[in-house]
Amino acid sequence: xxxxxxxxxxxxxxxxxxxxxxxxxxxxxxxxxxxxxxxxxxxxxxxxxxxxxxxxxxxxxxxxxxxxxxxxxxxxxxxxxxxxxxxxxxxxxxxxxxxxxxxxxxxxxxxxxxxxxxxxxxxxxxxxxxxxxxxxxxxxxxxxxxx
Amino acid sequence: xxxxxxxxxxxxxxxxxxxxxxxxxxxxxxxxxxxxxxxxxxxxxxxxxxxxxxxxxxxxxxxxxxxxxxxxxxxxxxxxxxxxxxxxxxxxxxxxxxxxxxxxxxxxxxxxxxxxxxxxxxxxxxxxxxxxxxxxxxxxxxxxxxx
DNA sequence: CTCATATTAATTGCATGCAATTTAATTGTG
DNA sequence: CACAATTAAATTGCATGCAATTAATATGAG
Numbered sequence: 180x181x182x183x184x185x186x187x188x189x190x191x192x193x194x195x196x197x198x199x200x201x202x203x204x205x206x207x208x209x210x211x212x213x214x215x216x217x218x219x220x221x222x223x224x225x226x227x228x229x230x231x232x233x234x235x236x237x238x239x240x241x242x243x244x245x246x247x248x249x250x251x252x253x254x255x256x257x258x259x260x261x262x263x264x265x266x267x268x269x270x271x272x273x274x275x276x277x278x279x280x281x282x283x284x285x286x287x288x289x290x291x292x293x294x295x296x297x298x299x300x301x302x303x304x305x306x307x308x309x310x311x312x313x314x315x316x317x318x319x320x321x322x323x324x325x326x
Numbered sequence: 327x328x329x330x331x332x333x334x335x336x337x338x339x340x341x342x343x344x345x346x347x348x349x350x351x352x353x354x355x356x357x358x359x360x361x362x363x364x365x366x367x368x369x370x371x372x373x374x375x376x377x378x379x380x381x382x383x384x385x386x387x388x389x390x391x392x393x394x395x396x397x398x399x400x401x402x403x404x405x406x407x408x409x410x411x412x413x414x415x416x417x418x419x420x421x422x423x424x425x426x427x428x429x430x431x432x433x434x435x436x437x438x439x440x441x442x443x444x445x446x447x448x449x450x451x452x453x454x455x456x457x458x459x460x461x462x463x464x465x466x467x468x469x470x471x472x473x
Numbered sequence: 474c475t476c477a478t479a480t481t482a483a484t485t486g487c488a489t490g491c492a493a494t495t496t497a498a499t500t501g502t503g
Numbered sequence: 504c505a506c507a508a509t510t511a512a513a514t515t516g517c518a519t520g521c522a523a524t525t526a527a528t529a530t531g532a533g
Binding site for chain 4: 474477479483486489490491493495497498
């Protein structure tokens with residue numbers, strides 16, 4: 180490698196790449212657990228939102244997950260085909276589609292409850308460390324969304 | 327929302343989601359700069375590796391980027407079609423494909439050099455803070471890869 | 474040397490992400 | 504009220520990611 184290679188372009192110095200790599204590796208750790216539930220990672224986080232608050236619009240889901248209808252519509256149709264959610268037009272605003280958990284979708288929650296802790300243990304993070312890192316990342320997301 | 331909702335499943339408490347969201351938002355900040363160069367984010371990080379070390383195999387690229395040939399092969403074919411790289415079989419091991427920058431690919435580097443700093447400024451991170459966060463994420467990636 | 478094993482890319486199939494466009498419904502203004 | 508502007512999903516098109524399989528080449532144990 181040339182000695183005069185500009186330091187600011189080195190892959191090792193890129194925060195963006197550290198985030199990108201870390202996110203993908205984390206998702207890989209979830210995969211075996213999610214496979215047991217027959218869920219993809221994105222389907223899983225969508226259910227996390229719904230387990231917290233049922234009967235939310237696609238728009239609201241997108242605001243929580245930072246995803247748009249281009250990603251959510253096909254994903255929700257799959258969850259619907261799996262009988263985990265129902266999609267119904269909001270009678271009060273026919274533009275909106277409300278996503279509602281089915282009994283089966285609600286029931287799946289108990290089988291998912293152990294997953295975050297299982298993954299957390301695997302990476303050897305203390306609750307303290309993980310929380311700090313998460314808060315730092317959440318700050319950064321907020322900062323970036325202002326732009 | 328039910329008061330007894332299990333705290334460990336709240337989206338806000340998930341490190342995995344903070345990483346996932348932060349990585350995607352960061353990539354969005356890069357997009358306008360990369361659009362100017364006609365590159366996607368993944369093409370960009372691939373070039374970061376090549377600018378540091380030219381003439382590397384697909385396998386080596388994958389080790390740096392944590393990507394497999396399923397992702398890299400089509401991406402490299404696109405970079406080849408854009409005349410930024412060449413793909414040649416390694417004469418010493420015909421199983422390997424070596425990726426080499428073209429003159430044009432090498433030249434693109436000078437137009438990319440300002441990008442990391444431009445993005446960094448936008449997010450309002452000090453060099454110090456960004457570096458610490460990056461190192462923490464790199465540690466975490468290493469930890470996860472052991473599993 | 475030889476053939477089973479391992480390694481490297483390429484291919485295939487599926488599920489995202491996201492920009493851009495389209496369609497349908499609602500809202501605000503004169 | 505009429506209608507332009509806005510909003511919410513859906514659709515389309517393209518580029519990943521990644522598991523699984525395949526094809527070609529290299530390696531190593533006997």
